[in-house]
Amino acid sequence: MKTDGIQAVVGARLSRRSLLRIGGAVGGATVLAGILAACGGSDDTTTAASSSASGTSSSSSSGAASPSAGGASTQAPAGEPGGKLIYGIWQNPDTLDPGVSGLIATSKIDINLFDTLVYAMQETDQPYYPGLATKWDISPDATTFTFTLQTGVKFHDGDPFNAAAVKATFGHIMDPASKSLSALGSLNPGDSYGSTEAVDESTVKVTFKVANGGFLNAVSGISLAPVSPSSLQKYGADVGSHPVGTGPFMFKEWIKQDHVTIVKNPDYNWAPSPFGRNGAAYLDEIVFQIIPEASTRGVTLQNGEVDMTEELTPDDFNRLTSNGDFQGLKIKTTGMPYDIMINVTKAPTDELAVRQAMEFATDKKSIVDTLFTGVYEPAFAPVDPTTLGFDKSLESIYTFDPDKAKQLLEDAGWKAGSDGMRSKDGKALEVLFINLSGFGFDGISQLMQAQFKDVGIKMNITEQSFPAVQDTLHRGDHNLAPFFFYAVDPSFANSIYSTEAISTFNWMHYSNADVDKMINEGQQESDPAKRAPIYIELNKKIMNDAVMIPIYYKAVVLAAKKSVKGFRYTVNGFPFFYNVTAK
């Protein structure tokens, strides 16, 4: 199998309401819970513009390379430099080692401690920018990636950054003793990783056994960020509590279950060009205060205990950001929207007409308005709009049209009885939604139940909790199951729609030779401009086969004091603090 750069998923976004979600979940979650992590880049953002930049991916791009070294710094700070910022973060990091973690919380902190070889950011006109690598060259078969590295860069512990450091980092990820999560998925999708060779001090070559078209995306993600080789030696298994990178901030302390503090790296002088300047970060210190409960996060922003926070309840978000005291930031992110997976092997959802009828019968706008008071956007495509493979045309395949739904069912022989509920050959039209309590679908499932009833489909809902639900869904006891997925590269499709993923996340139990073939093709290609049409086609097929119902597009939702300014974001929506000021 070959997949690539999924950056992961694990963790959980529990949160919003129940106290039990509290924790930080874990692993797996993906699903629902998900998290994911890793960040990284992806082509997305700018698929449109990417064609112009496609040179970047296949033969070397150099260029902007050396980050405006020295004096060219231009952009003025948005506010007054200096001072401390307190960020109320919802999840406790599992480790701060980017090469091991699977959690979003870790990624959010680490993108400020580490630089990546390649940068992919939102609101830029190229998909990739030089980071620690000044240029890269990709072999036509997408198996060999050669990076030319910046010179003069130092890790926070004084170690020089060079080819050996990249090799050591990748070696650390591949070492079974590290028990790597997201990074292993990025570096070694489907066991495709070959080797990393330090050609000379500033040239490193990464070779794969099979094509890995998503790898540039993967190295733009935090999970493959170079780590100080000395720190790996010195701390061994505890390197996760002593992260040492090259980034604009340095690790200071981590009081478990309480906070992580990072401080400005005064020597930082290798910022990637999209930041528009160089030199040290503006903030002296950032405290990531861990606050698991959403309502508590809202209060702490309001009473000034934190300067910014995330994952507020929609009510708190609207209340706090509408009165003018706080700013609300809704940042695009990548992957699969909140959606419902439809099991295509269990009656009656093994019938295409039934699945399509459900697509037409779902009123997403009303769901979003009712439950999230407009914080999120209703989804009609199977990927978030910033993900490569998104296309406007996908959004018009199904709209809310209950009459059409009824017609489809009627034509398929599902006739309405006197109570309006349908049946065929004496068998009632009844579907089972297996919900994961507390993972964000409780309200959605109930509203869908009412909407389906309007067209004559009876929907039963049962509740299970994570992780037990995984077994149930693998068995296929359900007709419908909740899902969402954070991933920066569209090759995540391999983990979701491919035949081989039936043992992991393909809870649709969907197996289609055309789909498997398209997934494979996407994998072979590294040029974003050529990959986009492949994934658009794939997504069309997914929608036409009606194997999932998109509900709403994910977004990273932050709220901050008005004085906090200067954000830039990773492609999947995590804030870089390099240019941020808080006064």
Added chain:
Amino acid sequence: MQAFLIRRLVQSLLTLFGVSIVVFLMLYFTPGDPVTIMLQGSNATPQQVETLRHQLGLDQPVYVRYVDYVTNALQGDLGRSYQTRESVLSAILAQLPSTLELTFAALFIAIAIGLIFGIIAAIRRDTWLDTLSMNISLFGVSIPNFWLGMLLILAFSLHVKLFPAIGTGGIRHLVLPAVALGWGYAAIIARLVRHSLIEVLHHDYIKTARAKGLVEHAVIGRHALKNALIPVVTIVGLQFGHMLANAVIIESLFARQGIGRLIVTGILSKDFPMVQGVVLFAAAGYVLANLLVDVSYAFLDPRIRFS
């Protein structure tokens, strides 16, 4: 007394041993595979899954794993967390002081408020003071502690900025979570004290005390209360264990450090070593509290003999 203590200690150890078996088996039989959870999103191949399973010893039969676990635990090694890779023992020891601080503070509040309300209600029985105390206490029993916690945060962290809503360390950070956790128990203690005190006040020796002209506070304080407290002590011992459990919710609500936070994360990720470690510690706390309760009977009521 000595023989009694030894017997109780042995019983306590047996209890802990039982707890360890139950927890181990519970995790074993709960659906969901820790290795799959750990590797989710990493596109692991079946070999990678097998390697990790082997590394964690999960390919061994359950009894082998249990024996290994107990052998290591007896040597002070509770294993490493699957999720964070840190030593379970050091993770627990790092978080334990904060949980104990919260639990003891909550216990103090429960006892102080419970005694005051209970005594007032008993000696002013059937007056408005009695009704008021008992209604406040009914409210305390009925209200979920996380909701009370939210109300306290809104009232005293947001509207009147008296205390911080979050964080660990120092008395200011402790007041709100301790009240949120302790209030419900205060209510139970108050009702128990009232009931018990009223009963004692009917006894002959109280009449005797009054008849010989003792002032009322001496009657209540020296004679009645001491006897009325025996059932209360039992309850307080049991409450300590409950509080450890409820601290899970309060710690998350107030973003405090504590072992409760470890177990929530641990359960969701099927982090066997972490869950086992925390449960063992909590069980030990419970058992210890009960042991202390038994011993304290000797001082409260010399009629109870440890033979």
